Amino acid sequence: MPFHRHRPIMTPIGRKPFMVILAIWALLLATACREPKTAAPLKLFDLQTQQFIAGVRAMDALKRNRLVLVGEHHTNQGHHRAQLRVIQTLNEQSVPLSIGLEMFRKDSQAALDQWVAGELDETAFVKIYLDNWNFPWSLYRSIFVYARDMKIPLAGLNVSRETTRQVAEQGFASLSDRQRGELEGVTCNVTREYRDFIRSAFDAHGHGNMDFVHFCEAQLVWDTAMAINSLDYLERHPDRVMVLLAGSGHVRKMGVPFQIKSRFPIPTTVLLPHTPGIFEPATLTSADADFITTP
Numbered sequence: 613m614p615f616h617r618h619r620p621i622m623t624p625i626g627r628k629p630f631m632v633i634l635a636i637w638a639l640l641l642a643t644a645c646r647e648p649k650t651a652a653p654l655k656l657f658d659l660q661t662q663q664f665i666a667g668v669r670a671m672d673a674l675k676r677n678r679l680v681l682v683g684e685h686h687t688n689q690g691h692h693r694a695q696l697r698v699i700q701t702l703n704e705q706s707v708p709l710s711i712g713l714e715m716f717r718k719d720s721q722a723a724l725d726q727w728v729a730g731e732l733d734e735t736a737f738v739k740i741y742l743d744n745w746n747f748p749w750s751l752y753r754s755i756f757v758y759a760r761d762m763k764i765p766l767a768g769l770n771v772s773r774e775t776t777r778q779v780a781e782q783g784f785a786s787l788s789d790r791q792r793g794e795l796e797g798v799t800c801n802v803t804r805e806y807r808d809f810i811r812s813a814f815d816a817h818g819h820g821n822m823d824f825v826h827f828c829e830a831q832l833v834w835d836t837a838m839a840i841n842s843l844d845y846l847e848r849h850p851d852r853v854m855v856l857l858a859g860s861g862h863v864r865k866m867g868v869p870f871q872i873k874s875r876f877p878i879p880t881t882v883l884l885p886h887t888p889g890i891f892e893p894a895t896l897t898s899a900d901a902d903f904i905t906t907p
Contacts, residue, residue: 654701656883656903659896671701673903677879678846678853681868682905683860684885686747690907691885696755698883698905699764699855708851709764712842714834714858715745715752716768724766728759744768755857767854769841771795771833780822780830794840800828806866813861832871835862839871843878860884860891864900 655666656673665673674680682698684691702709716724723740726732732740737756738749745752759766775791784798800807810828842856862868869880882901884891891904 652697654697655906657886657893657906658903659893659898659901662893671705674698674702674881675705675707675853677881679842679856679872679878679880680853680883681856681858681863681880682883682885683863683891683901684857685887686859687751688885688887689751691887691905692751692755694883694885694905694907695855695857696758699755699758702853702855703762703764707853710767710845710849710852710854711755711759711764712767712769712838712845712854712856712858714770714838714856714862715741715747716766717744717770717772718768718837718841719772720744720768724768727756728763728766730760744770765849765852767841767845769838769845769856769858771837776830776833779833780826783823783826784829784833795833795836798829798832798836800825800832802828802832803866803870806864806870809861809864809866831861835867835871838862838868839875842868843872843876846878860887866900 653666654670654674655664656670657664658673680698680702682695684695699709699711713724720740720743723732723737727737741749741752741756756766758764775787778786778791779798787795800810802810807828810831811824813831814824814827838856838858842854846852846854856863856868858868863882863884865882869882872878872880881903883903883905884896884901885905886892886907889895891901893904896904
């Protein structure tokens with residue numbers, strides 16, 4: 613059945629005090645750090661109920677929707693362990709899975725298929741990975757190896773770096789019709805919260821004389837491409853649940869999930885990784901995400 617497009621109404625949810633919750637959170641994190649990483653059950657903090665859930669409740673929360681977005685800071689190995697645990701938890705429940713990847717362009721799909729089929733050795737695949745992504749293979753290796761061993765399909769969701777670079781330097785309007793492809797009019801017309809978030813990312817890194825609006829449009833190109841490509845995949849594979857792995861800025865509800873909801877109201881679950889001082893019960897609400905993952 614095709615995805616019909618319409619824009620839903622989004623409502624913010626207020627913040628609450630978190631002193632007791634933070635104390636429990638710190639205790640759970642300390643306990644989690646002493647347990648073997650591979651054996652620890654999945655633990656999530658539910659931003660709606662302000663409670664921790666684990667075991668069956670955590671599994672049920674993940675299984676309820678067809679698209680599960682799990683954020684990361686690209687260089688944080690703990691975030692990648694949490695992503696793998698989400699994938700393992702669903703796979704162990706015999707949920708038919710696929711894994712959507714910010715790290716791979718859509719035009720590299722053939723290589724992802726060959727890797728899962730066992731037709732590429734690791735040396736050959738790493739070369740393709742490094743052509744797509746700038747972060748060390750060692751950070752993601754366990755996820756890709758698990759997907760290969762379990763025969764979980766991988767889906768490249770991103771656009772070419774040339775397209776991203778051109779938008780960042782010259783703006784979305786500079787793209788040709790061919791370059792735009794299925795991307796609809798991308799602008800920096802976003803919520804104030806998301807614009808502030810993109811501004812903080814822009815200010816945190818040196819971008820020379822780059823125009824902020826062009827930088828913002830480049831962010832929206834990635835959000836839009838991942839939304840369109842994940843929806844296309846799920847439409848072609850109606851039996852599968854996708855776990856989408858991407859940077860936390862893209863995963864937040866104002867990022868890729870907003871672009872998805874503007875095209876088709878497919879139920880999504882958003883998980884952000886615990887990051888001290890950035891993503892914690894005191895700094896997030898259910899307007900940002902559904903759950904916080906533990907290391």
